[in-house]
Amino acid sequence: MDLGTAQQVLVVILSTVLAIALVLAVVIGIMVINLVRAVRRMVDKAERAVESAEAVGTFIKNTAGPLGALRVLRLLFKMVSKHK
Secondary structure (H helix, E strand, O other): OOOOHHHHHHHHHHHHHHHHHHHHHHHHHHHHHHHHHHHHHHHHHHHHHHHHHHHHHHHHHHHHHHHHHHHHHHHHHHHHHHHO
């Protein structure tokens, strides 16, 4: 089977286009993988920030009650000491 000149040109053009498409697909794949890694790092940092904020909130909630009671006791002590 003998290919004519036009067919040879078409084969060269097609193979070139396919090679370029393959290279682009590999580059885009690598970029997507890097993007996914970056997003994963950002999500991990956000989760740590949320956990830290949650821990601070829990600490404040747990200490707000005793501190409030101490303030009331201090106020009562001041009131009693003023009246003596």
